[in-house]
Amino acid sequence: MPDKLLMYFQHPFVRYAFIVGVLIALCSSLLGVVLVLKRFSYIGDGLSHVAFGAMAVAAVMKLTNEMLLILPVTVISAILLLRTGQNAKIRGDAAIAMISVGALAFGYLLMNIFPTSSNLTGDVCSTLFGSASILTLTQKEVVLCAILSVAVVLVFILFYNRIVAVTFDETFAKATGVNTQACNLLIAAVIAVIIVLAMNLVGSLLISALVIFPALSAMRIFSSFKSVTICSAFLSVICAVSGIVISILAGTPAGSTIVAADVAAFGLCSLAGLIKRGTGR
């Protein structure tokens, strides 16, 4: 079995997939805690559909660099969603559902009217489930992904304390002079970047899982913000690594294997949490 792995790792595309997988898993887990607590668990799903719609538009327009369109569109949607979260006429969950379904339908419609290849269903399937795209990454994409990941991690660390304060009690933070609007904007932008990145790995549909599962798993065991964040980052990377390795060995699709690993980790953490609580009191 190690021979088989070694053989695979001699191919650059496998190495790229591995690097990108680990980076995305790390980034997506960081903000998961914030999203779960802000009751925006489903934003990953909604935004990924927006990104899917943008991707369809980019394909139809025959843009050479799809990122140029996808990234700004997703960032703007994220900002709109998170900004209107508090006192909008259409509340968070409904707004997400609306944007998500609308963008998905619009994207599919566009792809149908202006087919770019003969295998339309296959195309849609791979964008949604990310079945193959992680194995077709070019060196340029890997570099871009690495730069964006580093930026996400840096922003998160630098603004960590503000993010905690705003997530816990936005009114108090605002009253004591924290610029909460800028902070929410930043969170939205970072989330959008993460989602566009993650689309390459697991596809639109499974992004939510990548964002939410590590955070929820870590929250079963730990009770301080810092330990939950660190734990979810670790869990996410471990699940991504094992998911990719299993998918190579067993020939399963990378995205869904990683999510399966995340689900398994959640089960284990829930169990550990139960035992901890049982012995604690």
Add this chain to the structure above:
Amino acid sequence: MALLEASDLSLGYDSRYIVKGLDFSVNSGDFLCIVGENGSGKTTLMKTLLGLIKPFGGQILTGDGLKKKDIGYLPQHTALQKDFPASVREIVLSGCQGRFAFRPFYGKAEKQLAFENMRRMGIEELKDSCYSKLSGGQQQRILLARALCAAEKLLLLDEPVSGLDPKVTAQMYELIRDLNKEGLTIIMISHDINAAVRYASHILHMGVTCFFGTREEYLKSDTGKLFLMLKRGGEACA
């Protein structure tokens, strides 16, 4: 000059007026209690003082070099997210947030301040506990410690004892009075008129008729007499 002076203040939200022509002033070291029926605009006034809502008319002047970062705030007890994973230390520290403009991390001074305020509130042994698993009284102390991290001069409290049992309520009031004796100016919203006339130095009554004055003046005024009678009568019946 007064620490805080409101003149001809009109308040409201969503383009609906709640209060018009409110005048009052708070001097350094005062203990102002805001009383009144539900919906009379107490919380709206507090949010306006904090700068979260803009007043419709009139103005709030600050004196004695009072800046936004000198004001601490204890929000009305809401069911803050039940599953929020945060240690007591993390929450108290987050009160120091307004102190650094562009610095990303807490320094030694902030950590020291947070620790001192935890000790002041008698919660230092809870510092690693999970906030959401503690009792209502403990949670209020934690939020008060957080407010103290932000407060240099002025502390705004919105219903600090709602949902607490009588014993914990009394402790909470003592704690607040001690803070006032230490020199902190306090503005507190309270439903509890008895506590208000016991602890406050000044009273602002909001309602159909507004009243502002010292506690003694309030007790002699018609508004005060009527309100006290209604409240105490109501409690006696209940």
